[in-house]
Amino acid sequence: MTVTVGHDSSKTRKTLTAGGQSVAYYSIPAAEAAGLGEFSKLPAALKVVLENMLRFEDGKTVTVDDIKAFSDWGKMGGKNPIEIAYRPARVLMQDFTGVPAVVDLAAMRDGILGLGGDAQKINPLNPVDLVIDHSVMIDEFGNPRAFQMNVDLEYERNMERYVFLKWGQKAFNNFRVVPPGTGICHQVNLEYLAQTVWTDTDQNGQLVAYPDTLVGTDSHTTMVNGLAVLGWGVGGIEAEAAMLGQPVSMLIPEVVGFKLTGRMVEGTTATDLVLKVVQMLRKHGVVNKFVEFYGEGLDHLPLADRATIANMAPEYGATCGFFPIDDETLRYLRNTGREESRIALVEAYAKENGFWRGADYNPIYTSTLHLDMGEIVPAxxxxxxxxxxxxxxxxxxxxxxxxxxxxxxxxxxxxxxxxxxxxxxxxxxxxxxxxxxxxxxxxxxxxxxxxxxxxxxxxxxxxxxxxxxxxxxxxxxxxxxxxxxxxxxxxxxxxxxxxxxxxxxxxxxxxxxxxxxxxxxxxxxxxxxxxxxxxxxxxxxxxxxxxxxxxxxxxxxxxxxxxxxxxxxxxxxxxxxxxxxxxxxxxxxxxxxxxxxxxxxxxxxxxxxxxxxxxxxxxxxxxxxxxxxMFQAKYADVFKGDEKWQGVEVTDSQTYDWPPTSTYIQNPPYFRGMGKEPGVIKDIEGARVLAILGDMITTDHISPAGSFKATTPAGKYLTERQVPVKDFNSYGSRRGNHEVMMRGTFANIRIKNEMLDGVEGGYTKGPDGEQTSIFDASMAYQDQGTPLVIFGGIEYGAGSSRDWAAKGTALLGVKAVIAESFERIHRSNLVGMGVIPFEFTEGMNRKSLGLKGDEVVSIAGLAGDLKPLSLVPCTIQYADGSVKTIQIKCRIDTAIEIEYVENGGVLHYVLRDLARA
CATH class of the missing domain: 3.30.499.10 (Aconitase, domain 3)
Structure with missing residues (x-):
């Protein structure tokens, strides 16, 4: 594909020769020489983002001041949270999250036609790889037939989804599918897709080298940071925007340095190490931050162990856990079958542009931790x-x-x-x-x-x-x-x-x-x-x-x-x-x-x-x-698939012919009746409480992925359509059907709604005050035209990068989620669906306010000139008639996010933008 680059007003574009080829690149030392600031002591993880600014500097989405802000970050002790527009090189998906993303793209093609636009404008501009890896279930085990029997059942259950994905592979540009039975997306990424340094031709036909970067629709996209590839998980909503050319809006992050010394002792494993790292970083507090690992301990840490640590960044709460390029990076690239010319380029580029971890590597960090690996015990x-x-x-x-x-x-x-x-x-x-x-x-x-x-x-x-x-x-x-x-x-x-x-x-x-x-x-x-x-x-x-x-x-x-x-x-x-x-x-x-x-x-x-x-x-x-x-042989035909995959037949149509009776794939309602112009953000008035939830409510609680029973709202929906229980499959496999997923939102069997005493599962009180399912209560409130709010505790939305946790929330009529704190991905996903996240201030929470769920909630200060991270008044009217007004922080964090909410969501924003183009 062709990579679009910016104006480069400071002339940082240079040329280097490696591996028998000459490539252009954007030089961080050249930016220093041009007077843009001091960058040499930045962590390698942050230099990747800085290079992105140099390459896309256009005076509009990326300015010279954005570049200078990275120098200020170092001068200010590792903090300078200004908004920047970051453009990852590619997107990675797994099928649970990938199917709804492709559903959205297909629906956007229908939607842009309704706005008078061209369906072909809905195409990934950045490379997208989707790996079908989440659909196999363990029905058979403990015998030699287990593998083949599970694969056969996988195809039997998921053929509708596979037909749809194969249609998407034909219909969309820059979109590849790795078939079932190949592996897990993050391991395929680590062992084959990732290059550490990426290359593409620019609009002038010249080869450009730059750091391999990505976002993925799975939290554990972070695994590839072990190979010095900057990547993290986003919801499908944000990933779709990225693949359609929309930059990721983010604040320059803090970077926590994690120093590793010593070496692992006899009887311990990388798993023991990472579980200790998770504990330490959770205690330290690294949500919304980068973590970079450094220190002489890395000299004794194989890349496979680094990938294990990087993989669990979502578990310690960080955006990513990054390992800089060094000799071990090159060794792993060679051992996993990468081309020698690529390995030579990685080494030359890293050393030329300041990404190499040598013996003297000691950058500035926002804060640091230290762990002697010799102290690790089995755990x-x-x-x-x-x-x-x-x-x-x-x-x-x-x-x-x-x-x-x-x-x-x-x-x-x-x-x-x-x-x-x-x-x-x-x-x-x-x-x-x-x-x-x-x-x-x-x-x-x-x-x-x-x-x-x-x-x-x-x-x-x-x-x-x-x-x-x-x-x-x-x-x-x-x-x-x-x-x-x-x-x-x-x-x-x-x-x-x-x-x-x-x-x-x-x-x-x-x-x-x-x-x-x-x-x-x-x-x-x-x-x-x-x-x-x-x-x-x-x-x-x-x-x-x-x-x-x-x-x-x-x-x-x-x-x-x-x-x-x-x-x-x-x-x-x-x-x-x-x-x-x-x-x-x-x-x-x-x-x-x-x-x-x-x-x-x-x-x-x-x-x-x-x-x-x-x-x-x-x-x-x-x-x-x-x-x-071994790696070269197994990845030689990675996109070919087995006979079953090769036998999946699809049409050549630009738009998808939605099967009306499908219980797996349905055209979602997001773009129906959508006008050409955005709306405005309105105050929330007279909202009722759908749920009061505790601390560490994960996206598994909000949008479960596993099995469900016939007695649940989702089970009843399928039963009404003559789907037998044995064919229910899982919530995850049915993410292409919004009817199933909105019924499964807040339906985890272990979730506890504090509006009810001692009750587990997706229940609440309806408008009549009686216990009912959250889905049925939501439908009743929506029939009355009543907006809804959710209250939560600390780290609301932790866990997987599940866009359905936000989509389902939006489809249930929830206008606001008010919590003590949010995990990064879920907050972004809520905004991407037009649901506004708010945080309590001044130490208040659901308990100190005595919330029971029978309150009426109104939030003012949203209409008009709303600024990012504003404090706004929230009025709570209790059942006894008393009223309390508190200040809450609006977690719409950036200016572009305000535009997303005005449009009803990020996809609506992108769709209108493409229709006007």
């Missing part, structure tokens, strides 16, 4: 948040407390004794843990039974060190006669076919199979909630009829409530080797560091240390087995 995280860090020694003890808290039993009295090797049954008080016989089986399940053990997710399956480690644990356990407990559902779902190749080459897949970790698919499975049913319906029955706190252990990045499985209340993140160990132990009540995890075929107790490989064993295997040729 897991749970039971419901990634930052709930637990040293492995404390896991059983902590789980005991989890059960006690759930049962409402006080275990703080001196009468409660805890054995050093783990919790022991005690009385009084009564041991809170229960167990029951499984019907028709010769075993019991109870509180703490591990019913899911999943090697899953891009976070860890991209890392050959932990994957080989898991295989070696399986090999040693198998040799001793150990296997998984019969109640454990085991699965192996790598993020790329390369993993399957090297596990086979190392002979480890046979050992994993013997323990029950057969390949179930290449894609995002358990981590996204596609864990499928438990191993036996009798296990699920025992759990639910006896209200057991069953557990899942997974090598993922998300363990939020209700996400992994409706049968599991406590979810723990762990390294792949520990996942295998927990499958063998089968119980969270066991202290893996001291207790036996099983009995050998000789009748002797087996401990974790008996089956744990040494770091040298793992490294030697990785070095000897994982080759450059």
């Amino acid at each position: 897991i995280s749970g039971p419901k948040r990634p930052q709930d860090y637990l040293p492995l020694t404390d896991a059983a003890r902590t789980f005991y407390k989890v059960v006690a808290d759930y049962r409402g039993i006080d275990i703080t009295t001196p009468a409660v004794e805890m054995a050093s090797e783990g919790p022991a049954p005690v009385a009084p008080p009564t041991d809170p843990r229960k167990s029951v016989q499984v019907e028709g089986k010769d075993y019991k399940v109870g509180d703490g039974s591990v019913v899911i053990a999943a090697i899953t997710s891009c976070t860890n399956t991209s890392n050959p060190y932990v994957m080989m480690g898991a295989g070696l644990v399986a090999r040693k356990a198998r040799a001793l006669g150990l296997t998984r407990k019969p109640w454990v559902k085991t699965s192996l779902a790598p993020g790329s076919q390369v993993v399957g190749e090297y596990l086979q080459a190392a002979g480890l897949q046979e050992d994993l199979d013997a323990i029950g970790f057969n390949l179930v698919g290449y894609g995002c499975t358990t981590c996204i909630g596609n864990s499928g049913p438990l191993g036996d319906p009798a296990i699920s029955k025992a759990i639910n009829e006896n209200d057991l706190v069953a557990t899942a252990v997974l090598s993922g990045n998300r363990n939020f409530e209700g996400r992994i499985s409706p049968d599991v209340r406590a979810n723990f993140l762990a390294s792949p080797p520990l996942v295998v160990a927990y499958a063998i132990a089968g119980d969270l009540n066991i202290n893996l560091t001291k207790d036996p995890i099983g009995t050998s075929k000789d009748g002797k107790p087996v401990y974790l240390k008996d089956i744990w490989p040494t770091s040298k064993e793992v490294a030697d295997l990785v070095d000897s087995v994982v080759t450059r040729e």
Whole structure:
């Protein structure tokens, strides 16, 4: 494609030769020489954004003052939050979020025709890669047929979606689809798509080199920052705007420097390291900030480990976790099959333009943290948040407390004794843990039974060190006669076919199979909630009829409530080797560091240390087995797909022929009846409360991705259309149908609306004051013409970059969300859908205001000349007639965002702009 560049009024464009080619580039040292400021001490992550300003400087969207602001950032101690227009090089999507994005593009083609425009104007201007990776579910496991049976079911369930995506690939320019069964988008990005330094021809036909950058419709787009590629997750709404040429409006971020020293010690893994990093950064507070890792510890940190840390930036709350370019970057590019000419360009460009991490790399940071990697210990995280860090020694003890808290039993009295090797049954008080016989089986399940053990997710399956480690644990356990407990559902779902190749080459897949970790698919499975049913319906029955706190252990990045499985209340993140160990132990009540995890075929107790490989064993295997040729072979035809994909037939039409009976793909209502001119922002008057929600309400709570029952509003909708329950699939797979998704908004089985006492699930009070579903209440209020508001706590909207969490909120008639604080992506998504986020001020919150949900809320100060981040008055009329007026902060953060809201959303803004062009 052709890259459009700006005016370059300061003449920063230079030329360098590398890898046998001459390329133009925009020079940061030249900007310094031109008197634009001092940039040499900026962090590399921020220099990427600065280069973007140099390349697109046009006097309008990017000015010379915007460039100078980066110099001021350094002078002001790492802070200068002015608004800038940033243009990423490309967009990455997965299918759960990609399908609704393509639905929106198709709807925009219809919409622009209604405004008298040309449908062909709705085309991505930037390259877009969509990887179908979120649709495979684990129906079959623990046998050699599992992979093929799951793939067959995936196509059977999702053919409507796949036909639509393949139509999009033909209909839109700059849009490629990686077919099902290839891998997870972030791992495919890391191993193949990403280039670290990107090249394109400009409008004059000259080759231009610049940093590889992207936004992605999945939070864990950040993984590629381990390869020095600046990328982060956005909602589909913001991604669509970016692909249509709209710059990302952002404030120059603060950059937190995280210094790593020392090296990992025997018995620890990258997963143990990242769980500690998550805990530290969450405590530090890095929301809306960049994190950059530096220090001599990076000299001992393989890129696979860096990618694991970068992947979990959403879990520590940062926009990204960036690693600068260094020798390890080049080594990884070479080992994963990138062209030698590209590797030479990456090195030359990085050194020429100030992006290289050498021995003297020590930039200015807004603030810093330090971690000695030699202090890392084996750990897991749970039971419901990634930052709930637990040293492995404390896991059983902590789980005991989890059960006690759930049962409402006080275990703080001196009468409660805890054995050093783990919790022991005690009385009084009564041991809170229960167990029951499984019907028709010769075993019991109870509180703490591990019913899911999943090697899953891009976070860890991209890392050959932990994957080989898991295989070696399986090999040693198998040799001793150990296997998984019969109640454990085991699965192996790598993020790329390369993993399957090297596990086979190392002979480890046979050992994993013997323990029950057969390949179930290449894609995002358990981590996204596609864990499928438990191993036996009798296990699920025992759990639910006896209200057991069953557990899942997974090598993922998300363990939020209700996400992994409706049968599991406590979810723990762990390294792949520990996942295998927990499958063998089968119980969270066991202290893996001291207790036996099983009995050998000789009748002797087996401990974790008996089956744990040494770091040298793992490294030697990785070095000897994982080759450059593997990556080149597996990615040679990455867009081709299998016979099933090749057999999907589509039409050549410019606009989509929406199937009226489809329950997967429907034309959304956003652009119907849309006029050529934008509206105005109005005050909110007489709004009622739809929900009062607590702290850390995630986008999983707001827009769940997993399974749902026939009794839910979404289930009733499908049942009315003769869809049997077995074909419901998941919320995530039906994101192309707004009718399903608006019914699924705020429908998570674990969400708690504080308007109701002790009730879990998507319920509220309707206009008549009676309990009803949030969807039905919303429809009733909308029939009355009554606007709605949501109240929330701290970190509202944490988690996945789910645009449906904002789309569903908007379609439910919510005009404002008032919370103590917002996570970055969700705040942006709300604005992108025309819903205004507000924050409490002066330490006030829903509790201090005594909110019950029967109040009437009005927000003034919005009509007229609203400025970004304004304080506005909010009047709350209580049920007893009393009135209180408070000041709240309007979290429309930038001037362009005000225009988005005036237009009804960012897509409406872009559509009107394109129709006028």
